[in-house]
Amino acid sequence: xxxxxxxxxxxxxxxxxxxxxxxxxxxxxxxxxxxxxxxxxxxxxxxxxxxxxxxxxxxxxxxxxxxxxxxxxxxxxxxxxxxxxxxxxxxxxxxxxxxxxxxxxxxxxxxxxxxxxxxxxxxxxxxxxxxxxxxxxxxxxxxxxxxxxxxxxxxxxxxxxxxxxxxxxxxxxxxxxxxxxxxxxxxxxxxxxxxxxxxxxxxxxxxxxxxxxxxxxxxxxxxxxxxxxxxxxxxxxxxxxxxxxxxxxxxxxxxxxxxxxxxxxxxxxxxxxxxxxxxxxxxxxxxxxxxxxxxxxxxxxxxxxxxxxxxxxxxxxxxxxxxxxxxxxxxxxxxxx
Numbered sequence: 253x254x255x256x257x258x259x260x261x262x263x264x265x266x267x268x269x270x271x272x273x274x275x276x277x278x279x280x281x282x283x284x285x286x287x288x289x290x291x292x293x294x295x296x297x298x299x300x301x302x303x304x305x306x307x308x309x310x311x312x313x314x315x316x317x318x319x320x321x322x323x324x325x326x327x328x329x330x331x332x333x334x335x336x337x338x339x340x341x342x343x344x345x346x347x348x349x350x351x352x353x354x355x356x357x358x359x360x361x362x363x364x365x366x367x368x369x370x371x372x373x374x375x376x377x378x379x380x381x382x383x384x385x386x387x388x389x390x391x392x393x394x395x396x397x398x399x400x401x402x403x404x405x406x407x408x409x410x411x412x413x414x415x416x417x418x419x420x421x422x423x424x425x426x427x428x429x430x431x432x433x434x435x436x437x438x439x440x441x442x443x444x445x446x447x448x449x450x451x452x453x454x455x456x457x458x459x460x461x462x463x464x465x466x467x468x469x470x471x472x473x474x475x476x477x478x479x480x481x482x483x484x485x486x487x488x489x490x491x492x493x494x495x496x497x498x499x500x501x502x503x504x505x506x507x508x509x510x511x512x513x514x515x516x517x518x519x520x521x522x523x524x525x526x527x528x529x530x531x532x533x534x535x536x537x538x539x540x541x542x543x544x545x546x547x548x549x550x551x552x553x554x555x556x557x558x559x560x561x562x563x564x565x566x567x568x569x570x571x572x573x574x575x576x577x578x579x580x581x582x583x584x585x586x587x588x589x
Contacts, residue, residue: 285584288575290538295567296518298552298559300511302446306438308492310431310501312407317426318344318400324422331414335405335430342403342427349394349401356390363387407432412501436492436499437473440507441485445549445561449511450475456490457508460499468492468499470507516551516559523573524550524558535560536579538570538587545581 322345329341366383369375413429416422438458442450456470474489490507492499499505523535537544551559572579574588 283584285586286543286575286578287586287588288536288538288543288572288579289588290570291520291573293517293519293565293567293569293571295515296557297513298516298518298554300446300449300514300516300552302442302509302511303506304440304442304509305504305506306440306490308436308438308499308501308503308505310409310412310433311435311437311491312409312432313412314406314409314430315426316341316403316428316430317424318342318403318422320344320348320397320400321422321424322347324416324418324420324427326418327414327416327427329411329414329428331411333411335409335411337405337408339405340402341405341430344401344403344422346401349397352390352394352397356387356394359383359387359390403427405430409433431501433497433501434493434495436494436501438470438490438492438505438507439487440490441480441483441487442509444479444484444486445551446511447486449514450488450509454509457510458490458492458499458505459508460503460505462503463498472509517561517565517567518554518557519560519571520573521553521556521558523571523576524548524560525576536572536576537565538572538585541585541587543572543579543581543583543585545579 324342325345326343327341328343329335329339335341363383363386366375366380370377370380407430409430409432411428412431413426415425416427450472452472452475454472456472458468458470459466460468470490470492472488473491476487476489479486519535524533525535526533532547533550534545534547537546546562546564548565549561551561553559570587572585579585
């Protein structure tokens with residue numbers, strides 16, 4: 253019992269001392285006064301421009317993979333060959349196709365015979381329907397085998413990969429890869445703070461060190477609707493005309509998106525502080541003679557001023573511009589002229 257009593261007393265004293273220490277600390281903050289200078293938060297006009305790097309891709313890439321297996325009789329193209337939609341690319345083994353042609357021909361003759369007999373009332377409607385269905389199925393199978401035996405290009409482009417040679421057994425992996433190059437695309441990630449300013453159809457300039465003095469026109473084709481929770485950014489897809497094929501898929505480029513002139517909150521650059529070991533930015537306001545710590549996001553810097561974004565700051569607020577490094581939230585302020 254004595255031991256329990258001692259433990260209880262010790263616990264009570266610990267809580268008492270802790271509360272006293274907290275109260276002392278609070279009193280120290282309230283009694284402490286820091287000399288500062290302040291200025292009013294103002295709104296300014298800024299020319300907002302985003303510069304981001306990315307890698308170009310073919311606008312559309314198609315793997316040439318027939319839906320039939322067998323020997324590849326002949327590949328008509330090689331890597332680097334420019335292709336027009338409808339060009340013949342591959343001829344597969346024709347055994348299945350020849351058999352399908354015979355079946356379709358026989359089914360056609362049988363259907364024609366049944367049709368004539370149906371007109372004279374010799375056969376039933378059911379027999380006619382079955383013959384018609386059988387004929388249509390053999391025609392569909394023939395068309396399927398025709399397309400997958402004589403394989404044609406579905407788009408304009410260039411052959412970017414060739415994985416087989418004539419006479420090899422086709423096993424399912426693409427025989428060829430066809431990449432559209434008269435248009436290219438690129439994905440860029442934009443910080444979430446720019447969501448209100450980015451729209452489909454906006455113009456973008458693309459540049460590369462390979463052509464140092466040139467700009468290539470592009471446009472935003474798609475603005476993706478979700479935000480990446482890890483990077484706090486969203487993606488947009490660029491469409492880049494490339495009729496002269498000077499740009500290549502895989503090329504590293506810089507993209508410049510001009511968002512025009514916008515109104516933004518501007519503060520002196522040195523008034524924004526960074527929390528040690530993090531990317532968190534904050535500043536202090538004079539809230540009726542007391543320091544108020546406010547977290548902010550920063551935008552573009554213009555000489556000695558920087559753009560800030562915060563729902564807790566408005567035009568006319570008193571911003572601490574000198575002495576802010578010594579402040580903590582809640583300390584009293586003595587504003588110097």
